[in-house]
Amino acid sequence: MTKDSSNQMWGGRFSAGPDAIMEAINASIGFDQRMAAQDIRGSRAHAAMLARTGILTDKDAEAIREGLLTVLSEIEGGTFQFSAALEDIHMNVEARLTEIVGPAAGRLHTARSRNDQVALDFRLWVRDQLDALDAALVKLMQACLAQARAGADWVMPGFTHLQVAQPVTWGHHMMSYVEMLGRDRSRLADARKRMNESPLGAAALAGTSFPIDRDMTAEALGFDRPAANSLDAVSDRDFALEFLSAASICAMHLSRLAEELVIWSSAQFRFVTLSDRFSTGSSIMPQKKNPDAAELIRAKIGRILGNTVSLFTVMKGLPLTYSKDMQEDKEPVFEAADNLMLAIAAMEGMMSDLTANREVLEAAAASGFSTATDLADWLVRELDLPFREAHHVTGTLVGLAEKTGRDLPDLTLEEMTGVHGGIHEGVYGVLGVQNSVASRTSYGGTAPVRVREQIALWEALLA
Numbered sequence: 001m002t003k004d005s006s007n008q009m010w011g012g013r014f015s016a017g018p019d020a021i022m023e024a025i026n027a028s029i030g031f032d033q034r035m036a037a038q039d040i041r042g043s044r045a046h047a048a049m050l051a052r053t054g055i056l057t058d059k060d061a062e063a064i065r066e067g068l069l070t071v072l073s074e075i076e077g078g079t080f081q082f083s084a085a086l087e088d089i090h091m092n093v094e095a096r097l098t099e100i101v102g103p104a105a106g107r108l109h110t111a112r113s114r115n116d117q118v119a120l121d122f123r124l125w126v127r128d129q130l131d132a133l134d135a136a137l138v139k140l141m142q143a144c145l146a147q148a149r150a151g152a153d154w155v156m157p158g159f160t161h162l163q164v165a166q167p168v169t170w171g172h173h174m175m176s177y178v179e180m181l182g183r184d185r186s187r188l189a190d191a192r193k194r195m196n197e198s199p200l201g202a203a204a205l206a207g208t209s210f211p212i213d214r215d216m217t218a219e220a221l222g223f224d225r226p227a228a229n230s231l232d233a234v235s236d237r238d239f240a241l242e243f244l245s246a247a248s249i250c251a252m253h254l255s256r257l258a259e260e261l262v263i264w265s266s267a268q269f270r271f272v273t274l275s276d277r278f279s280t281g282s283s284i285m286p287q288k289k290n291p292d293a294a295e296l297i298r299a300k301i302g303r304i305l306g307n308t309v310s311l312f313t314v315m316k317g318l319p320l321t322y323s324k325d326m327q328e329d330k331e332p333v334f335e336a337a338d339n340l341m342l343a344i345a346a347m348e349g350m351m352s353d354l355t356a357n358r359e360v361l362e363a364a365a366a367s368g369f370s371t372a373t374d375l376a377d378w379l380v381r382e383l384d385l386p387f388r389e390a391h392h393v394t395g396t397l398v399g400l401a402e403k404t405g406r407d408l409p410d411l412t413l414e415e416m417t418g419v420h421g422g423i424h425e426g427v428y429g430v431l432g433v434q435n436s437v438a439s440r441t442s443y444g445g446t447a448p449v450r451v452r453e454q455i456a457l458w459e460a461l462l463a
Contacts, residue, residue, distance in 0.1 A: 038124035148174035195239035202233035275353035307332035
């Protein structure tokens with residue numbers, strides 16, 4: 001297709017072809033060809049509607065719809081020749097359609113504009129991506145659930161400030177990520193529901209004088225309704241911003257889990273062993289087994305959040321309605337989607353292959369005076385001490401144990417009564433880590449019975 005041919009697509013307003021630099025900055029086909037399936041789907045629905053309303057003959061509509069399937073087949077088969085001179089996916093498809101079906105192809109653009117067409121294509125693409133991400137998140141959640149089920153009663157240290165705080169269970173820790181990922185799914189579903197309005201029929205910005213049926217095309221394309229305001233329909237990119245915002249939060253969750261895997265798989269922790277499938281070696285240090293997949297997942301938030309800021313910056317000062325700035329909306333979304341899908345898939349693989357080292361976890365749980373809070377609670381319950389006094393007594397006992405290189409269960413009863421005379425033998429029942437986690441039976445607590453309840457609930461929700 002020649003530059004003169006591209007001028008025909010623009011109409012008679014221009015007499016000369018674009019400068020090469022203008023063509024380079026103006027063309028979007030290098031990236032928006034990803035929306036080919038959505039573009040053709042929208043065009044087929046538009047053609048059917050034009051025929052139903054009598055704007056287009058049944059013969060022309062059928063030829064167009066069949067011709068569009070031929071174009072899609074060529075694109076999917078890799079034989080379609082994309083042209084930068086034709087700028088974008090819409091004009092590339094229409095030009096090839098004209099070659100296939102002749103002048104009737106020119107009638108397809110009746111009662112629509114590239115403004116509502118690209119808004120439609122992009123919305124359909126993002127909606128498809130939301131569905132794909134949801135399915136990927138379900139798989140990752142199921143991998144975390146499997147880990148939780150296997151170690152529902154395995155004791156490990158819970159941390160605050162990366163210091164040992166209280167004993168928890170491995171299952172409880174894994175279920176915290178299930179909760180996070182569940183909120184990610186909820187955000188995606190919420191964004192999908194809000195974006196599910198069809199902009200098709202808004203035309204350039206003011207609607208059209210043709211007697212179109214926007215409800216018909218909206219229903220055919222799986223939308224809940226047509227967008228109610230034509231100005232908003234062509235200028236709205238909230239759906240893309242919501243997608244990026246939800247993607248950033250999800251990537252942040254993955255980054256937190258990845259960070260824990262990096263720490264836990266180190267020689268200093270040895271809480272987990274990563275499989276060889278998601279680790280690499282060193283070119284110089286033969287002993288190394290590096291958690292590169294986790295580290296790369298940890299870094300993805302930078303790219304995804306950067307893309308979010310990019311599109312917010314593009315959109316923040318645009319007057320209504322469409323401006324060419326909005327051509328910059330797709331690449332940030334495409335890149336964020338690709339990186340998030342890859343990160344989720346890699347994390348799902350790592351969590352599926354992960355081996356938690358039970359003995360190491362339990363030994364670590366017993367360190368760092370992790371049952372000090374249990375001791376303070378016991379003093380409140382058994383001796384009726386105010387919590388602040390119990391806190392002080394416990395701190396004194398921790399100081400004594402630390403000074404002598406022992407843990408709380410190693411202190412003698414005589415040493416304990418020397419700090420508070422009311423302490424008796426029953427105190428030793430709360431100082432073991434197993435007793436500690438078993439006692440945390442409040443809703444949402446780490447007790448194995450509560451963890452298994454949550455596992456069963458989530459397994460039913462994801463089934």
